[in-house]
Amino acid sequence: xxxxxxxxxxxxxxxxxxxxxxxxxxxxxxxxxxxxxxxxxxxxxxxxxxxxxxxxxxxxxxxxxxxxxxxxxxxxxxxxxxxxxxxxxxxxxxxxxxxxxxxxxxxxxxxxxxxxxxxxxxxxxxxxxxxxxxxxxxxxxxxxxxxxxxxxxxxxxxxxxxxxxxxxxxxxxxxxxxxxxxxxxxxxxxxxxxxxxxxxxxxxxxxxxxxxxxxxxxxxxxxxxxxxxxxxxxxxxxxxxxxxxxxxxxxxxxxxxxxxxxxxxxxxxxxxxxxxxxxxxxxxxxxxxxxxxxxxxxxxxxxxxxxxxxxxxxxxxxxxxxxxxxxxxxxxxxxxxxxxxxxxxxxxxxxxxxxxxxxxxxxxxxxxxxxxxxxxxxxxxxxxxxxxxxxxxxxxxxxxxxxxxxxx
Amino acid sequence: xxxxxxxxxxxxxxxxxxxxxxxxxxxxxxxxxxxxxxxxxxxxxxxxxxxxxxxxxxxxxxxxxxxxxxxxxxxxxxxxxxxxxxxxxxxxxxxxxxxxxxxxxxxxxxxxxxxxxxxxxxxxxxxxxxxxxxxxxxxxxxxxxxxxxxxxxxxxxxxxxxxxxxxxxxxxxxxxxxxxxxxxxxxxxxxxxxxxxxxxxxxxxxxxxxxxxxxxxxxxxxxxxxxxxxxxxxxxxxxxxxxxxxxxxxxxxxxxxxxxxxxxxxxxxxxxxxxxxxxxxxxxxxxxxxxxxxxxxxxxxxxxxxxxxxxxxxxxxxxxxxxxxxxxxxxxxxxxxxxxxxxxxxxxxxxxxxxxxxxxxxxxxxxxxxxxxxxxxxxxxxxxxxxxxxxxxxxxxxxxxxxxxxxxxxxxxxxxxxxxxxxxx
Numbered sequence: 001x002x003x004x005x006x007x008x009x010x011x012x013x014x015x016x017x018x019x020x021x022x023x024x025x026x027x028x029x030x031x032x033x034x035x036x037x038x039x040x041x042x043x044x045x046x047x048x049x050x051x052x053x054x055x056x057x058x059x060x061x062x063x064x065x066x067x068x069x070x071x072x073x074x075x076x077x078x079x080x081x082x083x084x085x086x087x088x089x090x091x092x093x094x095x096x097x098x099x100x101x102x103x104x105x106x107x108x109x110x111x112x113x114x115x116x117x118x119x120x121x122x123x124x125x126x127x128x129x130x131x132x133x134x135x136x137x138x139x140x141x142x143x144x145x146x147x148x149x150x151x152x153x154x155x156x157x158x159x160x161x162x163x164x165x166x167x168x169x170x171x172x173x174x175x176x177x178x179x180x181x182x183x184x185x186x187x188x189x190x191x192x193x194x195x196x197x198x199x200x201x202x203x204x205x206x207x208x209x210x211x212x213x214x215x216x217x218x219x220x221x222x223x224x225x226x227x228x229x230x231x232x233x234x235x236x237x238x239x240x241x242x243x244x245x246x247x248x249x250x251x252x253x254x255x256x257x258x259x260x261x262x263x264x265x266x267x268x269x270x271x272x273x274x275x276x277x278x279x280x281x282x283x284x285x286x287x288x289x290x291x292x293x294x295x296x297x298x299x300x301x302x303x304x305x306x307x308x309x310x311x312x313x314x315x316x317x318x319x320x321x322x323x324x325x326x327x328x329x330x331x332x333x334x335x336x337x338x339x340x341x342x343x344x345x346x347x348x349x350x351x352x353x354x355x356x357x358x359x360x361x362x363x364x365x366x367x368x369x370x371x372x373x374x375x376x377x378x379x380x381x382x383x384x385x386x387x388x389x390x391x392x393x394x395x396x397x398x399x400x401x402x403x404x405x406x407x408x
Numbered sequence: 409x410x411x412x413x414x415x416x417x418x419x420x421x422x423x424x425x426x427x428x429x430x431x432x433x434x435x436x437x438x439x440x441x442x443x444x445x446x447x448x449x450x451x452x453x454x455x456x457x458x459x460x461x462x463x464x465x466x467x468x469x470x471x472x473x474x475x476x477x478x479x480x481x482x483x484x485x486x487x488x489x490x491x492x493x494x495x496x497x498x499x500x501x502x503x504x505x506x507x508x509x510x511x512x513x514x515x516x517x518x519x520x521x522x523x524x525x526x527x528x529x530x531x532x533x534x535x536x537x538x539x540x541x542x543x544x545x546x547x548x549x550x551x552x553x554x555x556x557x558x559x560x561x562x563x564x565x566x567x568x569x570x571x572x573x574x575x576x577x578x579x580x581x582x583x584x585x586x587x588x589x590x591x592x593x594x595x596x597x598x599x600x601x602x603x604x605x606x607x608x609x610x611x612x613x614x615x616x617x618x619x620x621x622x623x624x625x626x627x628x629x630x631x632x633x634x635x636x637x638x639x640x641x642x643x644x645x646x647x648x649x650x651x652x653x654x655x656x657x658x659x660x661x662x663x664x665x666x667x668x669x670x671x672x673x674x675x676x677x678x679x680x681x682x683x684x685x686x687x688x689x690x691x692x693x694x695x696x697x698x699x700x701x702x703x704x705x706x707x708x709x710x711x712x713x714x715x716x717x718x719x720x721x722x723x724x725x726x727x728x729x730x731x732x733x734x735x736x737x738x739x740x741x742x743x744x745x746x747x748x749x750x751x752x753x754x755x756x757x758x759x760x761x762x763x764x765x766x767x768x769x770x771x772x773x774x775x776x777x778x779x780x781x782x783x784x785x786x787x788x789x790x791x792x793x794x795x796x797x798x799x800x801x802x803x804x805x806x807x808x809x810x811x812x813x814x815x816x817x818x819x820x821x822x823x824x825x826x827x828x829x830x831x832x833x
Contacts, residue, residue: 002602131458157822174562208542218556
């Protein structure tokens with residue numbers, strides 16, 4: 001591996017979830033002083049609990065109703081969070097910066113028209129010419145704009161249109177690992193001088209039956225009452241999807257200092273791999289990734305760990321094994337499974353963990369336990385490890401570190 | 409300045425050591441290039457599903473790979489596998505146990521199609537549940553691991569990473585119709601920053617499905633010139649009326665030049681530069697002043713350190729839509745200036761249609777073949793020149809020409825524009 005030429009600073013964060021809008025609201029609900037509570041909807045999609053998005057006035061970030069009409073809700077959530085991040089970094093509305101912003105976005109597909117799907121399925125058995133009837137129903141029922149709401153890369157497209165961020169744009173796919181790939185692309189481009197200014201993020205609208213259907217086909221959803229992530233194994237496991245929009249502005253120190261921007265933290269490592277998921281493989285794949293990072297872990301301060309564990313089994317058990325194994329590295333770790341409070345954000349999940357890590361480091365403090373079995377934080381964390389074990393594929397780690405005062 | 413192994417900007421040079429292709433014209437470079445240089449079209453009537461009542465009934469489907477059971481992702485995997493096998497064989501890596509680098513894959517959207525939705529619905533025929541509650545109950549009560557594995561967004565990449573034993577996490581990317589070029593760009597950047605010595609870059613698309621066809625019909629993006637199908641796609645002609653959906657895959661093995669040379673690999677060409685620029689104007693149309701497309705082309709020239717006069721051939725995005733072809737011409741004129749009148753610009757979409765997420769990768773392969781064979785692929789169906797587009801489109805017949813440097817354009821919905829600059833060894 002080549003030495004990085006520079007660091008990747010996080011200089012702007014936009015976060016919306018079931019817990020609130022913006023970093024401060026999340027810190028109020030989750031910070032060291034708080035007694036974390038969750039916002040869960042257990043009835044509307046029963047038997048599946050979901051974490052619903054806090055009510056937002058989308059027009060605050062997407063003023064034109066014509067723009068809003070051309071987006072599905074996941075795109076509105078993402079464009080909103082992207083706007084928060086750009087504003088937080090101090091570059092919203094500043095074309096001299098926005099024209100150079102490179103986008104790295106993680107996305108699945110957008111929403112379907114559930115009423116149309118239902119009416120087609122209900123009538124399908126009654127037709128003598130099913131093919132011709134399907135064509136007629138789709139021609140009459142599909143809205144052209146809906147297609148644009150469904151394309152993965154149209155979250156990026158809408159961010160360019162609404163916020164005028166137009167350097168370049170890439171959309172990564174593949175569930176949790178899409179978020180890892182997007183952030184890895186952003187960090188590597190910054191640290192190798194291939195970009196100065198990146199906007200990386202993702203959005204999930206958990207409140208939709210078509211998303212739940214895709215997840216349930218893989219047996220990935222928790223059924224029944226909400227319970228925290230580590231308490232799901234005894235009922236078979238499963239994720240509780242959470243609506244999340246999360247965006248980070250990443251920047252080279254040179255670029256940030258030149259415009260007077262201050263960092264929350266820096267992302268020093270994103271590393272990822274793909275095990276075949278035979279028993280024990282995911283845990284040992286992550287341990288190998290950690291062994292490469294271990295020499296840079298400071299042994300004086302406790303290591304904060306934001307676990308992206310989904311609750312889906314058996315991989316949740318694999319992650320527990322990996323986290324238990326951290327004790328062998330002569331370090332004191334404090335683990336928080338943030339899926340217990342935000343829900344699982346799929347493509348948005350890993351980047352949410354990185355955002356929370358940067359938030360905690362900027363506060364010089366860590367989060368209160370998200371579930372009774374998690375230990376109290378001791379001392380000051382200077383480094384936070386973020387884990388991502390994909391619910392069906394992929395293992396990744398991110399290391400976020402405090403930027404020393406007066407750096408460089 | 410550049411050295412033998414570094415480019416003018418001091419970065420490792422990125423060599424192409426293998427490539428492969430599948431389109432409606434056939435499997436492999438030999439069949440495809442024979443058809444392309446003969447000006448033959450692969451566009452035909454759609455036989456995969458009924459097209460009753462539709463304004464467009466033609467496409468460039470890939471129907472010869474015997475994918476069974478058929479599904480869109482299964483066809484994507486089959487085409488990508490065929491293209492990658494050809495690329496790896498050419499690179500001399502087919503016998504290797506593992507591929508010495510990551511996979512960058514451009515794929516179309518993955519979602520349940522109507523046959524699967526109907527299957528779930530029918531599994532609960534005794535149920536009185538309505539709508540998606542019924543589909544969810546079917547998902548809950550029966551095992552569907554195979555269905556899930558096909559329609560997860562990362563599953564095509566996962567299959568290919570297993571098949572070719574690529575390193576690390578495979579990366580799936582979408583920039584709509586620029587995706588194939590973006591996959592190549594990801595490989596180029598990884599090699600340049602020293603992250604890997606090799607990358608397998610693939611673009612594949614199997615989007616000729618009923619709902620995708622109807623969505624494009626409703627956007628008025630497709631040609632409705634169904635008879636005869638092979639005459640429908642007519643890029644740069646005055647009477648062009650839309651693009652023709654198509655399927656295919658393109659694969660390239662990229663390697664750091666120094667390490668490719670060290671292992672004795674034949675160097676087929678170089679990716680000299682990549683440029684991209686996002687548009688903020690409209691979800692399906694580019695800025696009237698063309699600045700985003702112009703920006704992508706300029707960025708590619710700047711990245712490659714190439715002057716406009718050095719371009720020997722442009723492999724156009726050339727979709728055959730009224731909008732694209734005019735904008736592409738105006739943007740090329742803005743960047744290449746007086747040199748454009750001496751620069752042939754052709755669109756192989758006149759023969760294979762628009763392969764969407766695969767187009768950038770397939771067209772990079774054809775651009776490389778133009779360099780290697782000294783043959784410019786024609787733009788067929790060029791019967792009525794458009795006075796607003798005074799281009800040398802290599803009309804109707806392939807042409808011999810010495811080609812050392814090629815630009816390949818790819819532009820997508822959502823304002824994604826990518827241009828690649830390829831060069832001779």
